[in-house]
Amino acid sequence: MSIVLTWDLFVIVFFTIIIAYSFIIGRNQTLKIIISTYIAILTADGIGNIVGRYISPKVIALFFPRMDFATSAIVIKILIFIGVIVVLAMKGEFQVHLSDEHSKIVTLIVNGIFGILSAGLVVSTILFYTSGGSFLQLSGAITNDAILSLKRDSTLVRNLIDYYNLWFSFPAIVFAIASFLKKAEG
Numbered sequence: 001m002s003i004v005l006t007w008d009l010f011v012i013v014f015f016t017i018i019i020a021y022s023f024i025i026g027r028n029q030t031l032k033i034i035i036s037t038y039i040a041i042l043t044a045d046g047i048g049n050i051v052g053r054y055i056s057p058k059v060i061a062l063f064f065p066r067m068d069f070a071t072s073a074i075v076i077k078i079l080i081f082i083g084v085i086v087v088l089a090m091k092g093e094f095q096v097h098l099s100d101e102h103s104k105i106v107t108l109i110v111n112g113i114f115g116i117l118s119a120g121l122v123v124s125t126i127l128f129y130t131s132g133g134s135f136l137q138l139s140g141a142i143t144n145d146a147i148l149s150l151k152r153d154s155t156l157v158r159n160l161i162d163y164y165n166l167w168f169s170f171p172a173i174v175f176a177i178a179s180f181l182k183k184a185e186g
Contacts, residue, residue, distance in 0.1 A: 007154035015119040022115030027107065029089070030114045031096040034171045036088035037121050041168075043084045045135045048077030070132070077129045085122070110178065117171040124160040124167040131161055 003009070022030040051060070057069040064072040131147040151158040160167065 007150050008156045011123060011154070011156040011160065014123055015116070018119035018122060019112065019115035022118055023111060027111040027114055028096045030111065030118055031175060032092065032094070033085065033089045034114065034118050034121060034175065035094070035096065036085045036092060037118070037125070038172070039088060040081045040084035041125055041135065044077045044081035044129070047080050048073055048129075049134060049136055051076050074130055074132065078126055081125065081129065113174065114171070117167075117174060120160070120167040121171050124164050127157060127161050128164045133164070 022033075025033075052073045060069055060072045060076075061067075064075060067075065127147070127150075147157075147161070151161060
């Protein structure tokens with residue numbers, strides 16, 4: 001049996017790891033990661049745009065000597081994104097609590113759904129940033145040749161980037177619905 005390494009396989013493995021981790025940490029911690037991810041998206045976007053606009057390319061080249069300025073700015077944005085998620089998920093002074101009044105199977109399904117949404121949000125954001133995208137600055141066209149190539153070669157990468165707005169919106173919508181349903185029951 002031969003396994004062909006493709007970007008689709010990489011995305012599937014990344015999704016699987018995040019979903020498995022979501023089952024390990026539980027639904028409430030997964031929701032905390034989703035909220036942390038939203039905060040991290042805006043933080044990384046803002047700081048990344050500040051770096052891109054106000055920091056000299058020569059200064060950036062000191063930290064990333066083998067990268068061009070645009071690639072360095074993307075790497076900085078992704079590192080900030082991941083760093084903020086980790087810090088907020090581990091040390092953030094907020095709690096998320098959805099009650100466990102449902103059956104074990106419903107709780108398991110809901111945890112799986114939030115795991116999938118968390119994975120989609122994280123992976124699509126990394127791909128979105130890699131493509132040169134920004135929430136705080138309007139830029140409709142993907143300018144990164146590597147991502148354009150990935151989009152041509154990978155159905156999953158193409159869907160994660162093209163439908164990024166859905167991946168961005170669904171976790172918040174599902175969380176709001178879950179919160180509303182709980183309030184309606186109580």
